Amino acid sequence: MKGFNNLLMSRFGPAITGGVVGALAALLVYFGNPGNMGICVACFTRDIAGALGLHRAGVVQYLRPEIPGFILGSFLAAFLAKEYRPRSGSSPVVRFFLGFFAMIGALIFLGCPWRAYARLAGGDWNALAGIGGLIVGIGIGIVFLWQGFSLGKAEKSPKWAGVVMPLAALALLALLFFRPLFGPEGTGPVFFSKSGPGAAVAPVAISLAAGLLIGWMAQKSRFCTVGAIRDLIMVKDAHLFNGVAAFVVVAFALNYALGMFKPGFESQPVAHTNQLWNFLGMVLSGLAFTLAGGCPGRQFIMSGEGDGDSAIFVLGMLVGAGFAHNFSLASSPAGVTAYGMTATVIGMVFCLAVGFLFRIKMD
Amino acid sequence: MADTVIVDARGLSCPQPVLETKKALEKLSGGRVEVLVDTVTSRENVARFGGSRGWKVEKEEREDGFCVVLAK
Numbered sequence: 001m002k003g004f005n006n007l008l009m010s011r012f013g014p015a016i017t018g019g020v021v022g023a024l025a026a027l028l029v030y031f032g033n034p035g036n037m038g039i040c041v042a043c044f045t046r047d048i049a050g051a052l053g054l055h056r057a058g059v060v061q062y063l064r065p066e067i068p069g070f071i072l073g074s075f076l077a078a079f080l081a082k083e084y085r086p087r088s089g090s091s092p093v094v095r096f097f098l099g100f101f102a103m104i105g106a107l108i109f110l111g112c113p114w115r116a117y118a119r120l121a122g123g124d125w126n127a128l129a130g131i132g133g134l135i136v137g138i139g140i141g142i143v144f145l146w147q148g149f150s151l152g153k154a155e156k157s158p159k160w161a162g163v164v165m166p167l168a169a170l171a172l173l174a175l176l177f178f179r180p181l182f183g184p185e186g187t188g189p190v191f192f193s194k195s196g197p198g199a200a201v202a203p204v205a206i207s208l209a210a211g212l213l214i215g216w217m218a219q220k221s222r223f224c225t226v227g228a229i230r231d232l233i234m235v236k237d238a239h240l241f242n243g244v245a246a247f248v249v250v251a252f253a254l255n256y257a258l259g260m261f262k263p264g265f266e267s268q269p270v271a272h273t274n275q276l277w278n279f280l281g282m283v284l285s286g287l288a289f290t291l292a293g294g295c296p297g298r299q300f301i302m303s304g305e306g307d308g309d310s311a312i313f314v315l316g317m318l319v320g321a322g323f324a325h326n327f328s329l330a331s332s333p334a335g336v337t338a339y340g341m342t343a344t345v346i347g348m349v350f351c352l353a354v355g356f357l358f359r360i361k362m363d
Numbered sequence: 364m365a366d367t368v369i370v371d372a373r374g375l376s377c378p379q380p381v382l383e384t385k386k387a388l389e390k391l392s393g394g395r396v397e398v399l400v401d402t403v404t405s406r407e408n409v410a411r412f413g414g415s416r417g418w419k420v421e422k423e424e425r426e427d428g429f430c431v432v433l434a435k
Contacts, residue, residue, distance in 0.1 A: 009407075043382030083403050090376060146380060154429070156401070222404050227377060235381060235412060275416030309376070 005081070005220055006265035009207030011239060013221030014228075018243030018271040020217060022250035024210045025118045028066075030258050035269025038202075038251075039066060039214070041296035042103055042112035042285075043270075045314065046330075047198050048172065051191050053183075054322030056184070056299040057330070059196025060219055062067050063176040065204050067300065068169035069211015070218070077219040086162030089309025091151035095292055095309050100323070101318025101347035102288035102296065107321065107330040108281025108340050110270055112296045113225040113289070116282065117244060119271065121251035123263035129278035134167035136279075137286020138227070138229045144291065145234070151291070152360055154309055169304075176204065197270055218301045226286065226295035232311035238292025270333065277336040284344050287351045366394055372409070373401040373428055380405040380414045384433075388416055393435040401428035 008016060037043055043060075050061030106112045109130045111119060119127035135200040141149075142339030147359065175190050183189045192197040193246060201207070217223070221243070228240040254322040265273050272278070289295050292313050294302065299317075302310035324330040329340040371380040372380035374418045385397050398409045398419075406429040410420045 011411075081403075085402060087374070087401070090374065104430065145378065150379055154376070154401075155374060222407070224377075230378060234378060235415075236384065237412070237415065293378075360399065 008217055008220035008244075012245030014240050015246040016245035017217040017221040017223040018071045019250045021214055021223065022117075022247035023254055023309075024122065024214065025114070025121070025247070025251045026254035026258065026260065028207065028227035029260060030124060031206050032089045032200060033202045033207075035109070035202040035260075036124055037115060037197065037270060038118060039156060039210070040115035040118065041067070041300065042106035042317065042321075043115060043197070045103070045111075045296070045317050046107060046324065049318050049321035050198060050325070051175075052195070053188055053191055054318065056189075056191075059193050059200075059327040060198040060325070061191040061193045062201055063190065063192075065173065065176060065208040066211035066214070068172045069208050070215040070297065070300040071165050071169040071304040073212035073215020074122065074301040075163075075215075076212075077216045078305040081220075083219075084162060084306050086157035086306035087310065088153045088157050088161055088312075089152075090154040090308055092312040093360065094151060094358070095214030096315045096316035096319075096353070097350060098288045098292045099313035100320035101297070101350055102285045103317040104283030104329055104343050104347050105281045105286075105288065106296075107324040108344055109239075109278050109285070110272065110331055112285065112299075114295070114297055116227065117248050118134050118251055119172045119268070121248050122255050122268075124268040124271055125260045125265050125267060126265065126273055126275065126278055129275040130282040133279035133282030134226075134286040135229055135240040137283040138221045138226060139290075139319065140283070140287050140289045140352075141290025141355065142230060142234055148359045149355055150275050150360040151358055152192055152307075154307070157306070157308055161308060163312045165303045173208070181240040188269070215301060215304060218297060219305060222298075224294045224298040225288040227248070227298065230290060251332055272331050272335045273335055274331075274336050277331070277341065280344055281331075284347045284351065287355070288347070291351060291354055303319065368394065368396045370396060370398045372405060373399050375405070377404070377408070381408050384409050386410055388413070388418065388433070396433040398431045398433065399425070399428060400431065403429070406431055
């Protein structure tokens with residue numbers, strides 16, 4: 001175990017983690033998750049929002065066990081290594097809305113950075129526009145970082161502050177196992193899709209084990225799909241980028257071997273072909289993630305380590321997912337909505353304003 | 364240690380500790396820089412960055428985090 005942990009903390013850590021995440025992204029589709037959506041941090045958070053009744057899009061409601069798995073795996077890894085450090089206070093409300101708009105952008109494209117790479121590895125060429133947008137969004141964030149952008153310093157929190165997210169993760173798992181039914185008209189308060197992507201699910205034990213493993217490995221290796229591109233551009237450091245490369249290569253190889261690689265633009269699972277908005281949705285997401293310091297997976301992992309600011313970010317994602325469906329902002333295979341386009345513009349205005357206005361003076 | 368430059372990057376999100384270190388190192392051709400950080404992630408990122416720029420790296424544990432000592 002110690003050797004495995006040391007390997008994950010070495011320079012090979014992100015690549016090993018990325019390879020495992022890529023393998024699981026393909027295998028979880030094989031075991032039942034939606035097409036090219038073995039693991040999607042944004043989509044799964046959206047499904048959880050639906051399961052909790054925060055939106056009523058009946059086809060995307062499921063308490064995806066992978067997500068609480070991320071938090072608990074990361075918490076355990078950090079706690080056992082004495083890296084559990086509760087902290088918060090770096091513009092939390094701003095981070096909430098960065099998470100909110102990161103989710104809106106992801107649901108315009110139909111996937112977070114993790115799924116963008118998974119879609120590419122499955123032959124969905126629409127992902128290329130999304131990844132192009134992601135790179136541009138990160139690039140805009142980098143310009144702000146060069147100019148001294150900062151959301152301010154986080155402070156140490158009382159030691160119990162960091163257990164709230166792991167406890168919330170346990171609560172989600174409890175709701176999944178007990179499926180309480182006491183809502184009005186005999187439905188809810190927890191909802192599970194009967195058809196659509198929300199009904200495409202791998203066995204709970206496999207999903208949870210995958211989530212815990214990824215949470216553990218990503219906590220050790222700092223795997224981050226946004227930091228990968230950011231560090232490559234900003235400081236010519238490919239440490240994290242190796243993780244993304246390994247993700248795509250391994251997911252592609254397994255998709256190919258399992259007969260799930262289907263190259264093309266048309267009729268791809270949970271995807272649309274409006275390339276302009278695939279691109280723009282991910283510009284918004286990429287910028288929001290960069291301003292917040294990491295991709296959605298990384299935010300969940302840090303929330304498990306005790307980072308309260310990351311916890312606020314993922315709660316913003318959860319609420320954003322509710323709004324995305326209640327306000328008809330989310331895209332569907334039928335395409336993008338006019339409301340979604342409007343929300344993307346509003347999100348860009350918010351993120352650009354944050355980028356321009358937030359500075360701290362170091363000395 | 365009059366000519367030790369101290370960079371206090373505690374509490375900053377990624378990648379700001381590395382950027383603050385980069386700014387400090389670019390002003391110097393050599394000497395000693397102490398970068399204060401509060402997470403293992405930042406400690407490792409700053410250490411990797413310093414090493415890649417040819418600085419000798421030492422990591423110390425402090426009461427409220429870590430200190431990465433860069434020397435050249």
